[in-house]
Amino acid sequence: MSGINRLDIKQLRILQLLLQHRNVSKVAQLMGLTQQAISEQLKKLRNTFNDEMFIRTSNGVIPTQVAENMEHKLNQILSDIDNLIAPENFNPSSLTGTLKISTSDYALVTVFPRIIKIITNQAPQLKVVIRDFESDNLHQLMVTGELDLVITFPEFIPADYPNMLLFKEHHVCVAGANSAHKNKQYTLKEIASMPQVIVSPSRANLKGSHDAWFESKGLKRNVIMSVPSFSSAPDIIEAANAIGFLPSRLLPHPKVVALNITEQPPSFNVIAAWHARSENNPLHKWLLSLLKENFCQ
Secondary structure: OOHHHHOOHHHHHHHHHHHHHOOHHHHHHHHOOOHHHHHHHHHHHHHHHOOOOEEEEOOEEEEOHHHHHOHHHHHHHHHHHHHHOOOOOOOHHHOOOEEEEEEOHHHHHHOHHHHHHHHHHHOOOOEEEEEEOOOOOHHHHHHOOOOOEEEEOHHHOOOOOOEEEEEEEOEEEEEEOOOOOOOOEEOHHHHHHOEEEEEOOOOOOOOOOOHHHHHHOOOOOEEEEEEOOOOOHHHHHHHOOOEEEEEHHHOOEOOEEEOEEOOOOOOEEEEEEOOHHHOOOHHHHHHHHHHHHHOOO
């Protein structure tokens, strides 16, 4: 019998969890096995693939290149197995487990209140974890199954990821509610010179989503501050006596007022994106149907 024929689903699950958690004791706990049992299964995996697979360190284990290279295919295989044994008649009320979603606080305000209300009504046993958006780690989190779905803007998503347009959005130029900038009309050149606060939820830098638009007009923005969340931006804009660009669905807001500017920035898309391994998952299909019914235009 060849090495590959000695593989079973339990070994594949252990391999998947080791790639995700990189800790033998954690995997043993998740599988309901002893650490010795996990080590025995790991020994079989090493013999099957003729590779060390994982190297022990003081902080756990790290995968070899061979193990790391098979992670994507492994996740797909186990997802296909899960779908193979899934019930034909999908009933959300029987769903258990945890749904893991990543987004900025923008979608927490504009998307999730409506969706979470439906989820808690139709799938009361399903738990939901919403985590901050991390563009640099997104692919790793999606491949390993630590994320099921992300709601964000297209520029942060790998080009080959499946996605669905939820709606189009546009930014509004705003200043503090008591700012001397209000009740006047401004050219784009005048706006560019004003001190500006940008929102950068995924990277701590002074680069904003409208930089290229200003540059296409031959202008450079006077960005003085970056904040990590949309919810904090109105207070900071008012306190700094600055201006900023906020998505229209977050307005009106008592701390800011819209400015009258001669040119408006281009609109942008808000999308839901996922990894290809989730395409045929019944839970995933149900979640997308909720988003489509409630947001897609």
